[in-house]
Amino acid sequence: MTNSRKYKWLVALFAVLTVVGMSAQEPRSGSWRAATDGELKALIPPRAPVIQERIETELRTASGITDGKGKFVAGVVLITAGYSAEGKYSHYFIAQVPMKIGNIQLSAGEYLIGWKHNEESLTVNFYEAASGKFLGSVEAVKNASTTRVESFRIWPPADKSLIQIGRFTFPYQLES
Incomplete structure (x- = not known):
């Protein structure tokens, strides 16, 4: 094999190994x-x-995202009938990373x-969730691009960066 062919072969091998190595890496944050x-x-x-109570969740309504x-x-939807939370709270929300919803800055926690x-x-x-302390409000608007009514849905940031309740959505941002 000539030096030129060896060089081309080594370059091709290096390129293949680089691509294989890149695809085996952990997903980006x-x-x-x-x-x-x-x-x-x-x-x-x-x-x-939920403050002083432990309220049943409706797991079939759960939605979430993960970084893998x-x-x-x-x-998830809370089943609040018969609890003091009835009419005030509808969902239990877990954020394991800081995030921003409207003007509300949420640190990692339960809400x-x-x-x-x-x-x-x-x-x-x-x-x-622990104290019931009010943190803020955001307006959710009817979203024509969502075709299904959802009890609760969190869209991955690459798709829509939206949280959906019924036909209504509001944006969020994950903070690093």
Whole structure:
């Protein structure tokens, strides 16, 4: 084999090994995806801590995203009938990374969501789960690009960076 052919062969081999090595790396930190049913079942408690109570969650309504490295953002409908939370809170929300929703800065933690239906939107309120402390509100608007009514859905940032309640959505940002 001539030196020129050896050089070309080594360059081709190096290129193939580089591509293979790059594809075997961990996903980038920005590559969030929808969490699987199994991941959500492991993350979402059957009874969520809501101030002084433990309120049952409706796991079939759970939705979340993960970075694939053990960090999640997820939510689920609370079954509040008969509890003091009835009419005030509708969802239990877990953020394992800091995030921003409207003007609300959430650190990693557990939260409650409640909402009020307006004529053309929802006013979505966020509270600390442990204390019930009000953190702020965001307006959720009807979104023509969502075709399904969802009890709760978190879209991965690469898709839409939206949280959906019913036909209404509001944007979020993951902070690093």
